[in-house]
Amino acid sequence: SERKTGVLVMSYGTPETLDGIEEYYTHIRRGNPPTPEQLADLSSRYEAIVGGFFPLRENTNRQVACIQDKLDTMAPGRYMCYQGLKHARPYIEDGVANMAADGIQEAVGIVLAPHYSTMSVGSYVKRAMEKALELGIEMHFVESYHLHPKLLEALISRVKTALNAFDSSKPLKVLFSAHSLPVKIREMNDPYEEQLLATSKAVAEGAGVADWEFTWQSAGRTREPWLGPDILETLKDVAEQGYTQVLSAPIGFVSDHLEVLYDLDIEAVAAAEPLGVHFARIEMLNTDPLYMETLAESVISQDTWRQ
Ligand code: FEC
Numbered sequence: 001s002e003r004k005t006g007v008l009v010m011s012y013g014t015p016e017t018l019d020g021i022e023e024y025y026t027h028i029r030r031g032n033p034p035t036p037e038q039l040a041d042l043s044s045r046y047e048a049i050v051g052g053f054f055p056l057r058e059n060t061n062r063q064v065a066c067i068q069d070k071l072d073t074m075a076p077g078r079y080m081c082y083q084g085l086k087h088a089r090p091y092i093e094d095g096v097a098n099m100a101a102d103g104i105q106e107a108v109g110i111v112l113a114p115h116y117s118t119m120s121v122g123s124y125v126k127r128a129m130e131k132a133l134e135l136g137i138e139m140h141f142v143e144s145y146h147l148h149p150k151l152l153e154a155l156i157s158r159v160k161t162a163l164n165a166f167d168s169s170k171p172l173k174v175l176f177s178a179h180s181l182p183v184k185i186r187e188m189n190d191p192y193e194e195q196l197l198a199t200s201k202a203v204a205e206g207a208g209v210a211d212w213e214f215t216w217q218s219a220g221r222t223r224e225p226w227l228g229p230d231i232l233e234t235l236k237d238v239a240e241q242g243y244t245q246v247l248s249a250p251i252g253f254v255s256d257h258l259e260v261l262y263d264l265d266i267e268a269v270a271a272a273e274p275l276g277v278h279f280a281r282i283e284m285l286n287t288d289p290l291y292m293e294t295l296a297e298s299v300i301s302q303d304t305w306r307q
Contacts, residue, residue: 099135106138174246175214215230248280
């Protein structure tokens with residue numbers, strides 16, 4: 001048939017230029033502009049990361065193009081991908097409006113984050129759903145894909161590869177991590193923690209890793225309590241226990257971006273050094289074909305209009 005199903009691929013978003021950081025940060029803070037100190041601090045983190053100031057934008061663009069390719073292979077002519085970002089243009093609402101402008105009537109939404117939380121994926125879905133209702137598009141959503149066999153396979157192979165670079169005669173801890181969220185998600189019966197532990201356990205088993213822990217990272221700088229322990233605390237603990245090597249596996253993220261290139265590669269590496277711990281991390285998924293297939297297959301499985 002000629003009618004295409006829209007695919008709204010949603011991602012966090014990043015500024016386009018250094019001048020755009022303030023608007024971006026204000027959006028993340030739900031309209032409250034950051035103080036000059038907060039703005040300077042965030043700008044300096046962007047300036048410190050390698051791979052360009054804002055690698056997330058290119059990575060998201062490439063991911064969306066690769067998902068389109070996979071969908072074209074699996075179901076030629078059926079799908080048309082659109083991008084929708086949480087905190088930058090094109091915003092989620094722009095992506096839905098672009099679908100409507102192209103005459104799309106049915107669409108599937110998916111987020112470039114494998115685990116569901118009401119505060120993460122849930123908020124993307126809510127915004128897309130509201131705009132879709134307004135514009136008369138029927139939308140279904142992939143809420144999580146944290147145990148998709150191809151996602152696990154891609155992560156397991158990264159862990160195995162990274163382990164080869166360590167000294168097998170010295171104690172090593174694998175630290176799985178994800179973005180922390182406010183502790184209040186526990187009162188909402190949120191599946192986030194359980195899903196992250198399930199991915200960690202499956203990847204550890206698949207890679208033959210017996211000695212691992214899950215820890216949080218990148219907690220927000222607000223007064224409310226965030227889920228812990230933070231990876232910087234966990235590093236101190238494992239050093240005290242006699243570990244001299246840590247493999248970091250940030251399974252809650254899928255791209256090279258600030259939370260990985262700064263919080264792990266700069267901040268955690270600097271914290272590990274004086275503790276006598278060698279800290280390295282697995283490669284991010286980016287456009288790994290198995291990850292792209294995970295996304296394409298998850299989209300197709302939510303496309304109930306297919307005959
Ligand atoms: O490379 C880039 O430009 C963007 C990197 C980036 C990713 C990312 C992913 C997640 N976040 C999540 C939750 C929160 C909550 C707050 C929050 C704040 C920030 C700030 C920056 C930032 N986040 Fe983010 N996040 C990224 C970047 N995030 C910058 C603001 C400064 C700071 O605190 O460092 C707190 C908001 C508030 O004040 O109320 C909550 C979650 C994810 C992973 C899932 C996803 O990708 O959606 C959850 C990438």
